[in-house]
Amino acid sequence: MLDHSSKVINKIFITIFLFLIPFSAFSEEKNIELIETNWSFNGLFGTFDRASLQRGYQVYQEVCSGCHSVQHLSYRNLSEEGGPEFSIEEVKAIVSQFEIEDGPNSDGEMFMRSARLSDKFISPYPNIEASTSANDGAYPPDMSVLAKARTGGADYIYSLLMGYEEPPEGIELDDGVYYNKYMPGNKIKMSEPVSDGIVEYSDGTQPSKAQIAKDVTTFLVWASEPHLESQHRMGFKTIIYLIILITLVYMSKQKVWSRFDSKTTEEEEAFDKVEKVLTKYEGEDPKTFK
Amino acid sequence: MSEEKYIPKSKLAQWFDSRLPLLTLSHHLQSYPTPKNLNYWWTFGGILTFCLITQIVTGLVLAMHYVAHVDHAFESIEHIMRNVNYGWLIRYVHANGASMFFLAVYIHIFRALFYGSYKSPREVIWIIGLLIYILMMATAFMGYVLPWGQMSFWGATVITNLFSAIPFIGDSITTWLWGGYSVDNPTLNRFYSLHYLLPFLIFGLVVLHIWALHIPGNNNPIGIDVKKNSNETMPFHPYMVMKDIFALLLFITVFLWFVFFAPNVLGHPDNYIEANPLVTPAHIVPEWYLLPFYAILRAIPSKLGGVIFMFASIFILMLLPWLDTSKVRSAIFRPIYKKLFWVLFFVVILLGYLGAKPPEGIYLILSRLATAYYFIHFLVILPLLGRYEKTDPLPQSISDPVLNKPGVLDKFKKVAAEYEGENVGSFK
Numbered sequence: 001m002l003d004h005s006s007k008v009i010n011k012i013f014i015t016i017f018l019f020l021i022p023f024s025a026f027s028e029e030k031n032i033e034l035i036e037t038n039w040s041f042n043g044l045f046g047t048f049d050r051a052s053l054q055r056g057y058q059v060y061q062e063v064c065s066g067c068h069s070v071q072h073l074s075y076r077n078l079s080e081e082g083g084p085e086f087s088i089e090e091v092k093a094i095v096s097q098f099e100i101e102d103g104p105n106s107d108g109e110m111f112m113r114s115a116r117l118s119d120k121f122i123s124p125y126p127n128i129e130a131s132t133s134a135n136d137g138a139y140p141p142d143m144s145v146l147a148k149a150r151t152g153g154a155d156y157i158y159s160l161l162m163g164y165e166e167p168p169e170g171i172e173l174d175d176g177v178y179y180n181k182y183m184p185g186n187k188i189k190m191s192e193p194v195s196d197g198i199v200e201y202s203d204g205t206q207p208s209k210a211q212i213a214k215d216v217t218t219f220l221v222w223a224s225e226p227h228l229e230s231q232h233r234m235g236f237k238t239i240i241y242l243i244i245l246i247t248l249v250y251m252s253k254q255k256v257w258s259r260f261d262s263k264t265t266e267e268e269e270a271f272d273k274v275e276k277v278l279t280k281y282e283g284e285d286p287k288t289f290k
Numbered sequence: 291m292s293e294e295k296y297i298p299k300s301k302l303a304q305w306f307d308s309r310l311p312l313l314t315l316s317h318h319l320q321s322y323p324t325p326k327n328l329n330y331w332w333t334f335g336g337i338l339t340f341c342l343i344t345q346i347v348t349g350l351v352l353a354m355h356y357v358a359h360v361d362h363a364f365e366s367i368e369h370i371m372r373n374v375n376y377g378w379l380i381r382y383v384h385a386n387g388a389s390m391f392f393l394a395v396y397i398h399i400f401r402a403l404f405y406g407s408y409k410s411p412r413e414v415i416w417i418i419g420l421l422i423y424i425l426m427m428a429t430a431f432m433g434y435v436l437p438w439g440q441m442s443f444w445g446a447t448v449i450t451n452l453f454s455a456i457p458f459i460g461d462s463i464t465t466w467l468w469g470g471y472s473v474d475n476p477t478l479n480r481f482y483s484l485h486y487l488l489p490f491l492i493f494g495l496v497v498l499h500i501w502a503l504h505i506p507g508n509n510n511p512i513g514i515d516v517k518k519n520s521n522e523t524m525p526f527h528p529y530m531v532m533k534d535i536f537a538l539l540l541f542i543t544v545f546l547w548f549v550f551f552a553p554n555v556l557g558h559p560d561n562y563i564e565a566n567p568l569v570t571p572a573h574i575v576p577e578w579y580l581l582p583f584y585a586i587l588r589a590i591p592s593k594l595g596g597v598i599f600m601f602a603s604i605f606i607l608m609l610l611p612w613l614d615t616s617k618v619r620s621a622i623f624r625p626i627y628k629k630l631f632w633v634l635f636f637v638v639i640l641l642g643y644l645g646a647k648p649p650e651g652i653y654l655i656l657s658r659l660a661t662a663y664y665f666i667h668f669l670v671i672l673p674l675l676g677r678y679e680k681t682d683p684l685p686q687s688i689s690d691p692v693l694n695k696p697g698v699l700d701k702f703k704k705v706a707a708e709y710e711g712e713n714v715g716s717f718k
Contacts, residue, residue, distance in 0.1 A: 044551060072368040141563070144368065148554055149562035184572075224562075227371075227378045234379070235550025239543065246539045253532040260326070260524050 032181055034155040035162060037214070041154075041221060044236055047229050048222055053084035055201055056219025059212055062199050064143065067135060067190075069123035070223050072144035076117040082229035083222055091117060098122050136176050138189035147217075147224040154221050156182065161213035164192040318504070323523035324530050325510035327688045331401040332508065333537035334394050340538055341391040342496060346489050348384040356436065358482035360475045363438035364564040382553040388430050389556045390545045392579035395423060404631055406619030407509040413611040415502040420607055422495045427580065429488040432481040434577055439561030444574045446473045446481070452587075455594040472567065512688045513620025522688050573648060581645030582638050586664070588649040589657035599661065606668050613668055615676025623682040627675060634667050 040049045057078065060070070078084050079091045086094070095115045100122060103110035115122065123142075125131035132139040141149075150156045159182040167179035173187065180188045194212045201207050222228065296317040298307050307313040355374050357366040370377035399419070402408055408416035431449060435442045450467050454460040469476025507518065516522045524530070548556065556578060560571050576584050583600050590596035606613075621628040641660045647653040 072365070072372060077372075145562040149559050151559050153559075225378075231378065231550055231553075235546070238546055238550065242539060242543045242546070246536070246543070249532070249536050249539055253536050256528050256532045260529060 034152050034159040034182060036155055037158055039154055039218070039221070041218070041228060044232065046232055048082070048218060050085055051203060051205075052215045052218045053222055054086065055199075055203070055205060055212075056215040056217070056222075057084050057086075058201070059194070059199055059216040060143075060219055063193055063212075064216065065121075065124060067124055067131070067140040069125070069131075069142045070121045070144045071123050071142055073121045073223055073226075074117070075115065075119055075121065077226055079117075080226070083226055084219075088117075095119070136189065140190070143220055143223060145224040147221045149224075154217050157220055158213050158217045160188075161194050161217070162210065320525065320527040322504060322507075322526040323516075323518050324508050324526050325516045325688060326522060326524045326529075327510050327512060328508060328530070328533075329511055330533075330537055331397065331405075332510075333534050334398040334401065336534035337394045337538050337541050338391070338398060339496065340541075341387060341394055342489065342492060345384060345387050345391060346493070348380050348387065349486070349489065351380050352384055353486065356482075358436070358479050360438060360478055360565070363436060363478060367437045379549070382549045386545065386548045386553060386556060388433060389577070389579065390541075390548070391426065392430070394541070395426065396579070399423070400635060403634070404621045404628075405509055405511055406513055406614070406616075406621065408611045409614065409617075409619050410611065411506045412503075412509060415499060416611060417608055418495055418499045418502060420604070422492055422499060424604060425488050425492050425495065429485060429492065430577065430579070432485040432488075434561075435478065435481050436485065437561060438478065438565045440563045440565055440569070440571050441558045441561040441574070443473060443565035443567065444571055445576055446477065448574055449576075450477070452593075452597045452600075455597045457594070509619060510688055511620060511622065512685060513618065513623070514684055514688065516688055575646055578642065578646075581643075582641035583645070585641040585645035585657045586661045588645075589654070589661040599665075603661075603664060606665070610668065610672075614672045616672075616679060616681070617676070618681045618684065623684055624675075624679055625682065626679050630667065630671060630675070634664070637663050637667070 040047060040052075060068075075091055075095045078086045078094065079088050095117060098115035098119075099112045100115045100119055101110055102113050105111055125134060128139055147153050147157060152159070160180060163180045163182035165179055165181055167173055167186075171179065171186075173179060176189060178188050178191055179186055194209055194216070196209050197207050198209075199207050199212060205211060225231070296314050298304050298313050303313055352370065355366060355370045355377065357363060367381070370381050372378075374380075402416065402419070431445070435446045450464055450473060453467060454464040456463060465471060467477070468474065469480060507516070507523075510516060558575065558577075575581070583603060586603050587596040587600040590599050616624060616627065618624055621631055637660050640656065641664070644653050644657045644660065649657065
């Protein structure tokens with residue numbers, strides 16, 4: 001009876017399992033697939049394309065920065081290792097374009113001064129309320145960690161930039177609302193930000209829409225993870241170190257354990273004998289057994 | 291412990307040890323007899339100790355840079371990630387360390403369930419372990435609130451609101467927890483304070499957990515008592531120490547792989563959006579390790595009922611040593627329990643999956659079925675199974691030859707069956 005019940009449980013188990021496989025396969029949300037790009041910063045050895053980061057900064061500055069802040073980046077980051085790696089002179093030239101409010105001074109007055117390398121990127125609006133009201137109720141998010149704050153990361157940002165389309169028939173859009181096939185809900189209040197030739201690259205790269213989108217996406221990934229390259233480098237070294245250490249520790253462990261195992265060889269030999277006898281007589285007719 | 295009395299060699303050591311027996315303790319820890327047949331599932335105790343210490347050390351450094359204020363918390367995390375030397379490494383170790391801690395604790399708990407480690411005489415070890423687990427969940431939950439992202443804020447709102455389900459005094463309790471009328475700066479401050487405190491309580495309980503373990507000694511895969519000071523046990527040092535270090539290094543490799551190459555896959559992207567009380571995320575989900583409880587919470591149609599069932603699902607485990615009436619510890623000798631163990635494992639994974647899904651349609655139906663099964667397993671099946679299950683014969687000792695080699699037991703049984711009923715006298 002108990003053998004039987006154990007079989008029944010087996011069957012129930014398998015049935016539940018078989019039932020759930022197709023269920024889980026179909027239940028995935030029907031999200032549109034993002035455009036997959038072979039980003040240079042992905043993978044174990046991923047590094048940023050320096051030129052692309054520099055162009056990406058230019059796109060941010062000329063196209064995005066009118067509405068979007070990157071308040072956690074500092075200007076000095078632009079020259080740091082693992083980033084766009086502009087020279088100090090180049091960054092100083094960049095910084096000299098900006099004025100920043102500082103103070104209060106000894107008279108208690110706020111004053112304007114030119115920006116320094118140590119300053120954070122200047123935000124287009126003084127606060128979220130100002131940016132919301134200036135943008136028709138839709139607040140343009142800060143882009144410092146945008147690549148980490150969206151499912152799909154870099155692929156999502158790139159797809160979104162490339163995903164503007166005429167709305168399909170039957171979908172009515174209000175003024176100031178655009179159709180984007182990658183945006184959740186498909187409606188977006190940001191007009192198409194990049195198009196062919198919207199910036200002019202000084203390094204001779206063709207400023208196609210796809211190229212611009214790629215460059216600014218790369219820049220945003222770096223902005224959200226400025227230490228990504230050292231993270232990858234250190235990760236690789238650490239894993240190699242661990243593999244060597246694990247091998248050595250395993251060998252030491254075997255060596256230490258062999259001390260104990262040798263004490264039990266006598267027993268083990270006895271076990272082996274029993275096993276041999278059992279194997280020898282397995283399946284034989286007991287009547288012929290002598 | 292049936293160890294011989296330890297006497298330090300030098301006079302000075304004897305003088306000290308008779309006043310504070312640290313040397314005796316150290317000797318006990320080294321010579322502590324462990325069953326020689328422990329498998330690698332038994333290495334997770336050491337791994338968990340490592341996890342706790344890692345969390346405390348990295349947390350200590352993070353606390354030097356973190357600012358517990360609603361206006362600065364999110365920014366201070368970015369400051370750690372960008373400007374603090376190796377701040378990104380310390381924070382990613384701490385954040386992924388929480389997930390790794392839970393991964394290890396779940397393996398540790400399911401190991402105890404499979405091999406019956408909660409049974410007499412180890413009930414107190416089990417209960418202390420569960421208290422540690424409950425404190426771990428509280429600590430992790432409050433830690434997740436500290437970055438003050440969207441999931442931090444809304445997760446805190448959902449969980450603290452559960453207390454408002456308590457009749458009559460619920461609302462007052464919630465207000466008291468918040469320190470105001472919603473999750474706000476006072477809430478963040480007290481969560482930070484408690485998040486710093488609880489790990490040290492956990493540490494204290496871990497000491498008790500190990501102390502309680504050292505009274506009866508380890509269970510083992512066969513589940514029968516071992517003879518101490520025989521060749522069935524080996525001293526903890528160096529044998530188990532070496533084995534634990536080896537297993538720990540493998541674990542650290544997986545851990546650091548996440549830290550360096552996928553530090554954010556175990557978190558939710560929404561937590562990189564600063565908390566905004568005016569914008570509710572589309573789906574509020576807790577961290578992966580709390581999902582099964584979240585599924586149980588939402589499976590029950592009433593709020594109070596959900597809360598009761600969620601807490602009951604943990605506290606029921608405290609009664610497990612008495613709910614499981616079988617005298618046989620290891621599932622190896624319990625053919626039906628062995629299968630039901632895997633059913634339970636599967637149901638818990640399913641609950642975790644359902645906890646991440648919206649509570650509607652097929653997900654809700656399955657959540658209810660899985661929740662019902664979870665409670666039936668502990669409250670109905672286990673008490674009855676111990677009475678009616680026909681267990682396999684237990685060996686005399688853990689070094690029983692027939693058992694040590696796979697398949698040999700079957701052969702032995704087969705040969706024995708062939709001789710059943712034969713006259714032994716005619717046997718030459």
